[in-house]
Amino acid sequence: MYINRLNLRAFGKFINRKIHFSNKFNIIFGENETGKSTIHNFIELVMYGFDEDTSRYNKYKPWNSPVYKGSIEIADEEKKHIISRDFLLDTIQVFKKTNETKENEYSVEGIGVPGEHFFNINRVSFNNTVSISQLGNKTEKELADELKNKITNLSNTKDEDISIDRIMQSLYRIKEEAGSENNDKTLLGQYSLRLEELRNAKExxxxxxxxxxxxxxxxxxxxxxxxxxxxxxxxxxxxxxxxxxxxxxxxxxxxxxxxxxxxxxxxxxxxxxxxxxxVSAEDYKEASETESSLASMKNDKQRLIEEKEECISELELIESDLSNYIPEEFDIDKLNIDYDIYKANNEKIDTLKMKMKTGRESINSINIDEINNFINDYREVEELNHKIEINNVLTDSKNYELMKKFGKKQRGISLFTGLLGTAFISAAAVSCYFAYFYNNFNYYYGGIGFLIGILFYAFSWRKRNIAINAKKEIESMECEFADYTLSNNELNKQKDEILKRNNCQDFNSMADKFQEKSKEKNIYEEKIKLLNYDDITFNEIAADNKKIEERLNNNLKTLNLSLSEDTIIEINEAYKRKDTVKLQTEELNKKIEQINRDITRLDKEINFEQRRLEMILQANGADDVEVFKKAVELNEKYKExxxxxxxxxxxxxxxxxxxxxxxxxxxxxxxxxxxxxxxxxxxxxxxxxxxxxxxxxxxxxxxxxxxxxxxxxxTRSLAEIEEEISFYEEKTAFFKNKIKVAEIAAEKIT
Known part of the structure; x- marks a missing residue:
């Protein structure tokens, strides 16, 4: 497995930079600050990501790009993989390629650290073996621990090839070479001084x-x-x-x-x-005045003709007026009196009709049979209530209780007086015994107790008889009470049936309803009486009105008019204006004659002015006044x-x-x-x-x-100073680690 290609999409100073490698020995070289260390760190960070130290993250974050990512393509003889890491989002994706086209890439899940997955090596081993940084070789704590373990193991094996003295001398030589930070002549001292100078230069x-x-x-x-x-x-x-x-x-x-x-x-x-x-403006002025005069005369003539026609139309209208057909012997006052009576009777008839109709509707709305049945039921319930009240009086429990108390009291008195009588007789007997036994006459006075005892016995017997009679009376009352109770139950049952039939809850509600029904019945009877009276009155008025109507129709027949209120009003108005219409007719005839005379005079004047206008137009070569006017206006307009x-x-x-x-x-x-x-x-x-x-x-x-x-x-470049500071810090850390490892190894060996 080898690295085939680097794609620095946005990392450090590189933007969209691709670097290809072959499956052989590859060397990247260049001047200072060209990005060799950036590429070296890019490979480590894509494989293992950033650790908790944020300095490297900020160092390589691009300044001129919103993204912060890149990818590495690794390959072997059979397959290729692309490792893509987004440093900004801290995400990683691994794709497997089957050929060179992008469509044949597919994602591989479950790979968190590609360096460990593909090369089977962790970050520490990678940094101390495969990866050698720019500033030299160095070991870290984990590698020192591994070295210490190896030395200890070899020591425990007693191998002859291993020399403890040589190891101790080597360890001492390492410490001597490194020296101390406080000694300016040693490497560590010189590095510390240089670091201080660089930090001041950086500031x-x-x-x-x-x-x-x-x-x-x-x-x-x-x-x-x-x-x-x-x-x-x-x-x-x-x-x-x-x-x-x-x-x-x-x-x-x-x-x-x-x-x-x-x-x-x-x-x-x-x-x-x-x-x-x-053309002459003066001639035009004269012609214009003449034409205006002619137009005025023609207008006057036309106005007179129209006025004459109006007078003729008005005369015809007046001649057709009703007042011209009313005879001299016509009695208008009698006509008005008869019509007023006729009209008043009609109003009465209409009122009676409406009243009778309303009365019949009101009577029909009352169910008199229902009212009578309810009244009969009420009276029956009233009678049942009366019977129930009598039975309640007879079965009054108060008398029964009093009688029981009375009988009990008499029995008590009888018992008490009997006991007293027995006590007095016993005392009298004892007194007589003592008088006889002691022969003392005074003791015989105690014999009076016999008399008192007998009196108490008699009184007790009387009270006993009264108590017995009271008991019999109570038994009799109990029998009567049972009879009356049974009777009351029957009466109440009948009463409830009647109340239920009439939709009443109790007798009081039925009594209220009875009052309403009684009023309705009285109203019904009064309406019947009023309806009969109105019927008689209606017939009398109708008969009188028929006679008056015949008389009115006979009077109107001479004028070819029918009987109505408008006709009567029209006749009265025509009768009032009869003389006025006659006078108007005479005046209109005189006005028409005067108009005829005025029209004749205007015809003569119009003919004269017409001939005068024609002469002026011929002199100025104009056909009419309008053409003459346009010619004059055109001349005036041209000058203006x-x-x-x-x-x-x-x-x-x-x-x-x-x-x-x-x-x-x-x-x-x-x-x-x-x-x-x-x-x-x-x-x-x-x-x-x-x-x-x-x-x-x-x-x-x-x-x-x-x-x-x-x-x-x-001023020196800040990047150069930081690069040199990083170099000396790494060198210092390297020598410190070497000293520490040597000290630990020496301690373990000894």
Whole structure:
């Protein structure tokens, strides 16, 4: 497996650079800073990627490209692979190629570290064996550990070829060659001094670079200011040029309508100069007045004819008026009285019809059978309630409870008095015993207790009989209560059926509904009575109105009119204007006669003026007044146009002077119509000041350019310093590692 091709898409200083190798010994050579170390690092980083140290990542990141990637093609005798790594996204892709066309590439998954996969070697081994950097051979800690292990193993094997003394001498010689950083005569000391000098040089170079960048920024600012000054100068110069052209444009704009007016006048003169004739304006004035007089006379005649026709039409209209047909004996007052009665009766009839119709509809909307049935049911429920109330009184539990209490009380009294009677008789017997036994007469007074005891016995017996009677009464009441309860259940059942049938929840709601139904029934009966009364009234009014209608029709028949309110109004109005119409007829006849006389007079005057007008037109060779008028107007217009042309030519000369109008138009063709007013002298002074400022800035830029060139000439390249620092740091690290390895090896051996 060997490296066939490198593709540095964007890495370090290389952009789109491809390098091909053969399956033999290949050498890359060149001057310093040509990219040999960059290619060397590119191979390692594509195979193993960046470690945690970001210095190399930033070192090789391109400055002039947004991408940061590349690929390596490796091959053996049978197949080829392409390893592509994107350093910016930290991603890697491996493709296997079957031939040279790109369509036959396919991705290979699961390869994280191509160097280990394809060459079976890790980064440490690669850096210490295959890869030898520019600054010499060096070993790392892992390789030192491997060396230490090997020496220990050989020591433990007791091999005769191995010399411990020689090894110790070699290790001591390594430490002596390397020396110490504090000793200027040793390699490490010299490297340390050189590193310190290089770091100071780097700091100085960076300061110089910052100063160059600052000067470059200042130079850029000054160039920007010069650009702004150039723009301002050009703007001022253009402003003056535009203003001068604007002044000429203003002249042209003022002259343009004048020139246009002159051209229009010339066009009009060319059109009418062939038609100009010699005619008299005074004759035209007389002919015009005569024609106006004739037109006025003809208008008056036409007006009189139209007025006559209007009078005739008005006369015919008046003669057809109804008032001319009303006879002298016609009684208008009687007609009005009869019609008022007839109209009032019709209104009454219509009102009664509407009222009767509404009444019948209202009556029909009332279901009287339903109302009667409900009222009967209510009365039946009312009677059932009355019976239930009587039974409730008879079965009042209060009397029953009182009777029970009374019987219990009598039994208690009977028991108590019986016990008292027994106590008194016992006491009387004991007293008599003591009187007999002790022969003491005073004890016999105790015999009175027999009497008291007997009285208590009698009272107890009486209370016992009362209690027995009360018990019998209670039993009787219980039987009656059962009968009344059964009766009440039957009555309540009937009552509930009636309430349910009438959609009532209880008797109170049925009572409310009964009040409503009673009112509806009363209203129904009242409406029946009113309807019967209205029917009688309707028949009486209709009969009277029929007689009045016949009388009215007889009166209107003489005028060939039918009975209606409009007819009655028309007859009344015609009757009122009867005398007025007669007077108007006489006046119209007189007016028509006067109009006929005026028309005859106007005909004579028109004939005279017509002959006079014909004579004037023949004298001026005109066919009619209109042609005569046009000829006179044409002469006047021709003279007026000549005067106007002369006037406008003087105005044009005052505006543009001796300058040719068309030359002025050509110069100002693309000039704007609006330019602000300026002071030309002030603007020229501003341009002079701006040029002075521009000269100073150019001198400053030239000074900055020389200063930058001097700094760059006297300052070493930062990349060269960093390359040398890297070289000496690697050398220093190499010798330190050698010393450390020698110390560890010596410690382990001893």
């Amino acid at each position: 100085s170079s960076m300061n110089s670079n910052r100063q160059v960048m600052f000067l470059a920024m200042e130079k850029k600012k000054l160039q920007s200011k010069i650009h702004e000054l150039n723009m301002k100068i050009e703007e001022k110069q253009k402003e003056i040029s535009d203003y001068e052209l604007f002044l000429e444009k203003q002249k042209f704009l003022r002259a343009q309508p004048v020139k246009k007016e002159i051209d229009n006048i010339n066009d009009e003169l060319k059109l009418i100069e062939d038609d100009v004739t010699n 146009l000549l005067n106007r042309r002369e006037y406008y030519e003087k105005i044009l000369e005052n505006i543009i002077g001796s300058t040719d109008y068309y030359e002025l138009k050509k110069r100002t063709l693309n000039v704007s119509d609006e330019v602000k007013e300026i002071d030309k002298q002030d603007i020229q002074l501003s341009i002079f000041k701006l040029n002075e400022e521009k000269t100073k800035l150019l001198q400053n830029i030239n000074d900055i350019h020389h200063e930058i060139r001097d700094i760059e000439d006297n």
